[in-house]
Amino acid sequence: MKTSTLRHLVLFTLLAVVAIVGLAAAQSATVPMAGDVVAARQRLMRLNAASAADAQAKLKAGNIEAIAVNAEVIAINAGHIPFLFPKGSDTQASYAKPEVWEKQAEFEAAAKNMETWAEKLRDTAKSKDAAATEAIMKEFGAKTCGTCHTPFRRPKN
Numbered sequence: 001m002k003t004s005t006l007r008h009l010v011l012f013t014l015l016a017v018v019a020i021v022g023l024a025a026a027q028s029a030t031v032p033m034a035g036d037v038v039a040a041r042q043r044l045m046r047l048n049a050a051s052a053a054d055a056q057a058k059l060k061a062g063n064i065e066a067i068a069v070n071a072e073v074i075a076i077n078a079g080h081i082p083f084l085f086p087k088g089s090d091t092q093a094s095y096a097k098p099e100v101w102e103k104q105a106e107f108e109a110a111a112k113n114m115e116t117w118a119e120k121l122r123d124t125a126k127s128k129d130a131a132a133t134e135a136i137m138k139e140f141g142a143k144t145c146g147t148c149h150t151p152f153r154r155p156k157n
């Protein structure tokens with residue numbers, strides 16, 4: 001074998017190894033371990049609660065337009081919910097009910113429902129329509145968080 005051919009062969013093998021290792025790293029990054037995903041979704045949920053509380057305070061202060069950013073955070077969170085409940089992630093740290101995986105279509109519909117409500121809230125807040133914003137805010141918790149928590153989440157005592 002000529003030296004240049006051998007050199008090419010070694011280089012090609014090295015590149016293949018680099019590609020395979022890179023692929024494995026990318027895959028482990030997109031498929032987090034169950035423990036991590038439970039922490040990630042609980043964190044997202046706490047951000048939902050903080051965003052709703054902030055929106056409530058702004059409503060009270062008459063700062064209508066500023067509610068739009070809170071609503072947008074909740075809308076984006078809603079879009080992430082289906083990806084944060086992969087099968088097999090019902091670990092001990094989780095308060096999700098088995099229904100999340102038994103009735104996956106309903107669970108995803110509940111997330112979509114919150115996204116729709118949050119986008120509506122964002123748009124009325126942006127338009128500074130205080131009455132319409134207040135009307136949505138009044139129902140928001142029960143119609144979005146509540147309709148999902150009742151069937152899909154165990155209380156923490």
Ligand code: HEC
Pocket residue numbers: 038041042043045046048049050052074081093094095096097100107108110111114141144145146148149152153
């Ligand atoms: C599509 C379903 C769904 C929607 C919509 C939803 N949640 Fe949740 N939420 C859950 C589930 C399921 C859990 C339990 C997750 C776990 O422990 O694995 C949870 C947990 C929580 C927790 C506890 C987090 C922790 O630290 O353990 C809070 C707080 C929370 N949600 C707030 C909210 C608020 C506020 C809203 C509405 C603005 C909301 N959620 C909307 C399904 C939902």
